[in-house]
Amino acid sequence: MNVGSILKSKGRAVSTVRPNATLLDVVKKLAPKKIGAVVVVGENGHVAGIISERDIIRATSEHGAQALSMMVSEVMTRGVISCQETSELDELMETMTKGRFRHLPVIEDDALVGIISIGDVVKYHLAEVQMEVSAMRNYLATG
Structure with missing residues (x-):
């Protein structure tokens, strides 16, 4: 399975912010959208x-509550x-594990077209494994 298949299923919406927004602005985007x-x-x-x-x-x-007034570009x-x-x-699992991060923007022709989270990767990897197990069981049952 590839990223295109995941985006087809989950959608291509990406929450974005400008570099001059504050961290409080970001918090107000993250929380309601979970x-x-x-x-x-x-x-x-x-x-x-990415923030x-x-x-x-x-x-x-590092900065206490004052951090919420800092600009995104600083952090x-x-x-x-x-x-x-x-x-x-x-490939995504390896990249995310090595880099110790949980989100990968999807870029095509220099344009942002989606975002993949570790949750997406795990969900679709499990589905892939379950399909393989089912196929093997069917093969063994008819074998």
């Missing part, structure tokens, strides 16, 4: 970074690792 990260897009619409719950916790740990992760619609689940 998501863990938003993609930071610059004026040209290209991905400038996650972990980034906000780190900033709050965001700039070196964003992304994937493409052709990326396979095994």
